[in-house]
Amino acid sequence: MQLTTILKMSYKASTPKGTRDFGPIEMARRDYIFNTIRDSFKLYGYSPIETPAMENLSTLLGKYGEEGDRLLFKVLNSGEPFSKIAPEELEDSNALSLRVCEKGLRYDLTVPLARFVVQHRNNITFPFKRYQIQPVWRADRPQKGRYREFYQCDIDVIGSDSLLNELEMVQIAQEIFKKLGVAITIKINNRKVLVALSQYIGHPDKLIAITTAIDKIEKVGFNNAKSELVAAGISEEGVEMLRPILSLSGSNTQKIAFLKEILSSSTVGLEGVSELEELFNLIESAGVGESVEIDLSLARGLNYYTGAIFEVKAAQVEIGSICGGGRYDNLTGIFGLPGLSGVGISFGADRIYDVLLATNTFPPATNLSTQILFANMGGEGVQATLPLLSKLRSMDITVELFPNNDRLRKQFDYASKRAIPYIAFVGSREIEDGEISLKNLKTGSEIKLPIEELDSIKEKIELLNL
């Protein structure tokens, strides 16, 4: 049996798990989101770049923690990938995967950016402000608001340690969500404070376990996170010391004062607190402090953050974070170019889409589709229509000729389903009279337009519209 025959028998048309198609309506809505985001990025002076979907696994591995490594989609080497594999290698799936896969799909846009900066450093002006809007892939278990392919819209500033950059991230997030009509809370924390907290509870060596567990508290609750921390070798007393800190309430000023006190003996801790304090002063000066708050339970799982971390939550929809980021001091260092601090945030277009849909916030769709459908009246009608189409398109009017000489009812049906407002007829009578018949499909009204007056069709059609 032929391969295609076998496939045909069992085939069910579907996209892979966790991935989706986008039809014309979804595309218009997504473009609205992308354009809003892109316009703000440009207004603040960010320049676009794009990187390939595939990166070498040596670029990706070890940057996102153990779980991140597991969630990478790996791409099988071409040729004969298994020709040199010994049978005993089958026992270790992980190691064998790396033997037969050199490439993987990008997991975010930050690590590819770091690779880009190192590779093109001689052609880049620093501080480098770039934006990037591309899909990323994660082999995560799909669920509401979580897809295996989703778009990130990132800005980053590489090569400047100034907290003015952190301020700019807050400003841009405020501005974009205001334009989109999404009520938000921006949560801010600092990795240095988390480092100090791990010292404070007596486990400076367990930072990764602690941030990973803190990161999950909102989903699984403090007690489940606690079990995880105890299992990771942290004393129960230590974990309990975190409880009041992570659930601290009060104003940002109060939180900063509290941290200064409990972390008074930690150099790195005080550094983190002072960064938080300076950032909140800048936020105040710029007048964008509304709904920005310090959240000490914000950890963000990614290994590479070293300073400020951000997360934006939609106020009215439960969907996890719709935007997040932070500062990373050593990311380009891993790739051989130390001394470049970076900071960035990423807007999750797919979750923002879901939020706008849930809150019914998309603007009403403008009719971007065809304005006039020319009915197909067969032979000489088609002949007479072809030059009219070219003329109208040269006037930037979107027109179509129905391709088949089908019953008119079918052609009307097509126009109506496509929401095409006008249908035009060029039949033998119209050819004789040198005219086009134009019918408004909503009102049913009709006019005749002499072909020599085609230039004025826009005015005539507007008349018909009233």
Added chain:
Amino acid sequence: MQLTTILKMSYKASTPKGTRDFGPIEMARRDYIFNTIRDSFKLYGYSPIETPAMENLSTLLGKYGEEGDRLLFKVLNSGEPFSKIAPEELEDSNALSLRVCEKGLRYDLTVPLARFVVQHRNNITFPFKRYQIQPVWRADRPQKGRYREFYQCDIDVIGSDSLLNELEMVQIAQEIFKKLGVAITIKINNRKVLVALSQYIGHPDKLIAITTAIDKIEKVGFNNAKSELVAAGISEEGVEMLRPILSLSGSNTQKIAFLKEILSSSTVGLEGVSELEELFNLIESAGVGESVEIDLSLARGLNYYTGAIFEVKAAQVEIGSICGGGRYDNLTGIFGLPGLSGVGISFGADRIYDVLLATNTFPPATNLSTQILFANMGGEGVQATLPLLSKLRSMDITVELFPNNDRLRKQFDYASKRAIPYIAFVGSREIEDGEISLKNLKTGSEIKLPIEELDSIKEKIELLNL
């Protein structure tokens, strides 16, 4: 040793073979191409869709011929892909690949479209006119003009067998390349004619071998293609019968007349010739016949074509085809929805980019970047600048504040390398006087602008420009 340490030691920042990064300048040029193409697609009434980068391999396999199957990038299953593999399976790399990979990266946009149409048939209005602009991936040997990741810009009409659709493909190609300023030749052939030719030379069973070989003639010459055909079991006499046909010169009318004669006994052949004749009549009626020619040596390798096939060549640059397509009668049938004929063409954005670069045809870059850089004068200067930035951005002026309080020389250098035309100063003197100093970096001229006159900055800056 830690994994990251190992990676660091041997790491060289690079993209995978055959893939590229795009910086800000390349992005502006690519946007110019995409926007030109997209505008034409819309003007003819096509609606956008997007499909996931990964498709199930059952969707992709067997659609592009044996070579196409080999060029698919396969994505390794998540979890423990090798846990159930027996040692003897290592002997067959191909079979094992399919055991451990269920997904692959899309190879073109046509097969995903067919899958899309079948999956969403109940929500689609036919004839379905869609455009799609997304990257595709092929594990081909990289060379000039051939990348492993490249963008296709496709239009297709699904559910209409009218040759008016083929005409539209020709019109759109003419229009887009005219707008882009690229001189082209459009070559047209018909698969039915190729089927008839394989009968004519006595080898109706060897159609795939014949089209594959014909497809290579331009690259490898007739004699090398001939060896391949003879190796495939076609008699030398048979191959020699093709030689005068494939190199046929003369007008399109002459070629059609010649074909009618030699294929007079073949039903399918005469059908193909009559389709060619009707299409060229339509092309003439629409007045787009310039540089459109019948090329009997045009075969196009893809298995799924059944009628017209197209290819567009740049007249002034040797780079292979920059646009191609054809009609496929059975593609959705393979996925379980027979009876929908489709036709489409695909514009290769990356090769078009190379052509525009080689012919120096890109329009001069408009300055889309930052208009004014505010120098960072430290503490109170920054404080005073922050509200000005917000004000200017609300006027849609792209402004930046240099993030670090570095030496002015460094800040000037940044502005100059980024081609930012103006630099603004808000230092202690300006704060006292309630002014901004504005310097034109090209002319060196300076003005003072009172802060209360910020609204008129556009006029003031234009004055400065003169």
